[in-house]
Amino acid sequence: MKRIFALMLGAALVLSGCSSSSSESGSEAESKYSSDTLKLYNWGEYMGENLISDFEDEFGVKVIVEYFDSNEMMYTKLQAGDAYDVLVPSDYMIERLMAEDMLMELDHSKIPNLSNLAENLTNLDYDPGNQYSVPYFWGSVGIVYNKNNVPLELLEEQGWNILKNTDYKGDVYIYDSERDSFMMAFKALGYSMNTEDEAEIQAAYEWLQELNDTMEPTYVTDEVIDNMMSGTKSLAVVYSGDAAVILDENPDMGFFMPMEGTNLWSDAMVIPANAENPELAHEFINYVLTYDASYGNSEYVGYASSNQEVLDAMTGEGGYYADNEAYLPRDGYEKDEIFKDNEVLKQKLAELWIKVKAAQ
Amino acid sequence: MRHFKTMLYPYLVWIGIMIVVPMLMIVMYAFTQKGNDVTTFRFTLENFAYFFSDAIFLDVLKRSLWIAILTTIVCILLGYPTAYFIANARPNWHMRLVLLVTIPTWINMLVRTYAWMGILQDDGIINSFLGLFGLEPIKMLHTSFAVVLGMVYNFLPFMILQIHTSLTKMDKSLLEAANDLGADRVQRFLRVTLPLSMPGVISGITLVFLPAVSSFFIPKLLGGGQFVLIGNVIESQFLTSGNWNFGSAISMIMAVIIMISMYITKKVDRNVDERGV
Numbered sequence: 001m002k003r004i005f006a007l008m009l010g011a012a013l014v015l016s017g018c019s020s021s022s023s024e025s026g027s028e029a030e031s032k033y034s035s036d037t038l039k040l041y042n043w044g045e046y047m048g049e050n051l052i053s054d055f056e057d058e059f060g061v062k063v064i065v066e067y068f069d070s071n072e073m074m075y076t077k078l079q080a081g082d083a084y085d086v087l088v089p090s091d092y093m094i095e096r097l098m099a100e101d102m103l104m105e106l107d108h109s110k111i112p113n114l115s116n117l118a119e120n121l122t123n124l125d126y127d128p129g130n131q132y133s134v135p136y137f138w139g140s141v142g143i144v145y146n147k148n149n150v151p152l153e154l155l156e157e158q159g160w161n162i163l164k165n166t167d168y169k170g171d172v173y174i175y176d177s178e179r180d181s182f183m184m185a186f187k188a189l190g191y192s193m194n195t196e197d198e199a200e201i202q203a204a205y206e207w208l209q210e211l212n213d214t215m216e217p218t219y220v221t222d223e224v225i226d227n228m229m230s231g232t233k234s235l236a237v238v239y240s241g242d243a244a245v246i247l248d249e250n251p252d253m254g255f256f257m258p259m260e261g262t263n264l265w266s267d268a269m270v271i272p273a274n275a276e277n278p279e280l281a282h283e284f285i286n287y288v289l290t291y292d293a294s295y296g297n298s299e300y301v302g303y304a305s306s307n308q309e310v311l312d313a314m315t316g317e318g319g320y321y322a323d324n325e326a327y328l329p330r331d332g333y334e335k336d337e338i339f340k341d342n343e344v345l346k347q348k349l350a351e352l353w354i355k356v357k358a359a360q
Numbered sequence: 361m362r363h364f365k366t367m368l369y370p371y372l373v374w375i376g377i378m379i380v381v382p383m384l385m386i387v388m389y390a391f392t393q394k395g396n397d398v399t400t401f402r403f404t405l406e407n408f409a410y411f412f413s414d415a416i417f418l419d420v421l422k423r424s425l426w427i428a429i430l431t432t433i434v435c436i437l438l439g440y441p442t443a444y445f446i447a448n449a450r451p452n453w454h455m456r457l458v459l460l461v462t463i464p465t466w467i468n469m470l471v472r473t474y475a476w477m478g479i480l481q482d483d484g485i486i487n488s489f490l491g492l493f494g495l496e497p498i499k500m501l502h503t504s505f506a507v508v509l510g511m512v513y514n515f516l517p518f519m520i521l522q523i524h525t526s527l528t529k530m531d532k533s534l535l536e537a538a539n540d541l542g543a544d545r546v547q548r549f550l551r552v553t554l555p556l557s558m559p560g561v562i563s564g565i566t567l568v569f570l571p572a573v574s575s576f577f578i579p580k581l582l583g584g585g586q587f588v589l590i591g592n593v594i595e596s597q598f599l600t601s602g603n604w605n606f607g608s609a610i611s612m613i614m615a616v617i618i619m620i621s622m623y624i625t626k627k628v629d630r631n632v633d634e635r636g637v
Contacts, residue, residue: 220584347602347603353600354592355416360586
């Protein structure tokens with residue numbers, strides 16, 4: 001989900017493709033949409049190589065892309081008044097943006113390709129009926145393990161607790177995010193990851209503290225992808241799509257989703273209320289849902305497509321990710337949960353997470 | 361000169377908007393509770409109490425100060441001889457050497473720090489080289505060594521340039537006089553050169569210590585997520601926990617610590633001046 005690497009606070013790289021070989025001339029595009037420029041704000045490394053240039057060529061427009069590396073960073077910029085036409089936040093953030101009236105209701109007549117959506121993504125809790133959001137990618141969180149060093153039976157037996165197995169001391173990557181870390185702690189202890197119970201939060205905090213004290217873990221974000229590709233450590237907490245890329249590159253690696261449950265998430269395209277070019281934004285959302293665009297995205301980035309046909313093609317016989325156990329998230333397992341937006345809880349966890357990491 | 365004074369106004373307005381107002385906002389946030397709006401302020405000292413009552417935060421503060429002091433010391437030890445060498449180099453080499461020190465700073469700091477990640481990581485340049493001789497890789501990235509290295513590398517030019525400036529400004533005839541009076545090389549250095557270059561060392565310390573104590577991206581990149589310094593705590597308050605009040609309070613605590621340390625260095629500087637002249 002956060003494959004952005006070379007970008008940090010304030011260093012938003014502005015990438016604007018050239019649209020020299022337009023099939024429509026700029027002025028034509030301008031009369032059809034309010035301007036010929038689309039401002040897209042997306043995760044880094046989250047698009048197929050040709051997505052933007054193909055869209056530009058096909059519609060004779062220019063796309064300005066900026067990248068964020070966390071939902072919170074995106075939210076902060078949005079609050080500061082920056083105007084974008086399309087954003088790709090995660091489920092809980094969409095829930096918050098909706099609650100704060102920061103999104104525009106989608107005009108389904110302008111997105112005919114909505115019918116391409118995978119069925120399990122058409123009625124998500126945070127936005128039933130896709131009134132405000134159209135899923136882009138979806139996935140889960142699991143453990144990437146080196147099959148030579150970690151037996152699958154042990155993973156099945158210990159689940160998330162294998163990250164506290166001192167046989168693997170100093171051999172563990174933990175994803176540096178309060179949400180994902182507390183998720184695994186809550187799940188390991190058998191709680192809901194949306195709990196507000198003080199005692200449960202305290203127990204999860206202690207679970208993480210113990211992990212920090214006994215395991216010498218390394219907290220990483222996107223470095224985990226390269227490092228697990230080269231097999232630096234035996235165990236790592238990784239998002240499913242990133243795991244798919246790792247497995248694709250290094251056949252020694254396997255992907256495991258603990259039976260205690262995990263987080264199922266989705267990132268979806270939305271149009272903010274202050275968008276300057278909503279017409280073109282609808283056009284872009286519709287374009288991403290096409291088979292070719294979605295296939296290009298999914299193949300390159302490794303996350304599960306929101307387009308049912310692409311999913312079938314990828315996982316079906318001979319498909320690009322057919323033998324990849326990380327590509328397709330587990331669906332319909334009762335212990336898997338989706339994050340609910342809960343600002344109070346999130347802040348509390350963030351507060352505790354920095355304390356877990358700071359203790360040495 | 362009086363009529364030039366009006367030309368200052370744009371600058372004063374600029375300072376007001378860009379420096380004074382943000383500072384006041386930080387103070388306001390630090391002393392108020394969460395969830396203020398424009399009309400209601402609830403003043404509190406809670407943010408400060410929270411910081412000082414938690415051993416973890418105090419540990420982080422200690423660690424940050426320690427890393428910054430270590431960085432500063434290493435910068436002096438490396439920077440002084442370099443600056444001395446440059447200042448005494450032949451004139452036609454002089455500017456070239458200064459340029460060599462400055463050129464790296466033309467490249468963005470973030471990019472240079474990323475380069476260090478590539479050099480230090482487990483399968484990076486150094487370890488690949490060691491591997492050629494069949495040596496086991498050494499863990500360098502994500503250690504305090506890497507953090508101090510990154511800071512020294514990034515901030516060393518400030519130290520060198522400051523010391524260099526004060527060394528070149530020095531009146532060489534003082535050394536000749538000392539020589540005439542029978543001082544040997546060591547005495548000349550210790551009793552003339554060193555005291556006269558102290559102002560450069562002092563401003564070098566300020567320029568290195570300040571960014572080192574509050575840096576957040578160097579520890580984040582080279583120290584890994586588990587290497588938390590005070591800058592990272594502040595960053596997380598603003599970006600992830602959204603607790604701007606607590607973040608502002610820590611910033612204020614840092615500002616006070618920095619002001620105290622500047623006051624001390626100034627004082628040392630003055631004492632040196634009195635002895636030196």
